[in-house]
Amino acid sequence: MGEKIDIHKTGPLTYSGYYDWPGLYSTIIGWAKKERLKVFETLYKDKISKGFTEREIEFTFLRKVDRMNKYIYKVAIKIWDAQKVEVTQNGEVKKIERGRLRVLIEGSIDRDHQGLFEKGVFWLTIRNIFYRMRHWQWLFEHADTVQTKVYELQKVIKEQLGMDTK
């Protein structure tokens, strides 16, 4: 139902080193809750071999903005060679992970997500005319918002990982 339009897909964010996995997980969920998005964990795969963990996790965040537009954000994280290590930080012993990870974020909009105009050719034509009339307004109102939010989430993740370009 509806018409899915890809707005923005970030380049891969790759990191190799120490990271706080539960911290990263809760940061992403926390951001989604702050943005009042519905959270779906669509994939969680853990594969342990020879003491190293390979993990794949995917989230889908949704928000119905109005009767026509639904924002969709997808976050895909893949971790290789993850290993639990103990480190001392400010005199406190912490359990964190060491490994390589890659984060991809995608933002899209489902237009006419309720399928209100999908009852026939006539209504589809009306929908297309409506889209054309409001194209620029739609770009500024919705597409820009989704793109900004994608970069915002990327920034939050970078901050959590302690990357320099936050």
Added chain:
Amino acid sequence: MSEKNIVSDAEIISYEGYFSVADIYNLINRWTAERSWDKYDKLHEVKIKEDGRHIDLYLEPNKGISDYAKFIIEIKASFSKVTDVEVEVDGKKMHLQHGSAKISLTGVIVSDYEGDWESSPKFQFLRTIYDKFVYREHTKDMAQMLKDEVKRLKNEITAHLNMNRHIISK
């Protein structure tokens, strides 16, 4: 497929000393945003090694100049052996990084980026004719414009890095 033309050879900045990766990243973002370029971060890579952090950034800010062509500045920045340091400047403590940086900037013009002329061989042929004979002068002007933009950004980054060197050596 759209066509990519490299109009300015890679302008390379090499630097070793104190800098802030975040400041350089923000400088590029601010500079491009002020001139209405769209941001696109192609890759961010951080590797933590024994000798410090190794950071690779591929940024591709782009700007549509017409329905047919757009500018891209391909920025490849790699920072190696980056370590955090605390420096005192005029009695104020500053968190900076020490290491070496190599930044290359390449100007690229992408024509027919929306693929409007790709639908049939006839259109593609027409596009080639159009590019060769009609659009040629305009492409020359655009190439010069992009070259200037790349130089301006390079000067901005160089000035920023030299400023760091100057402040620290005080």
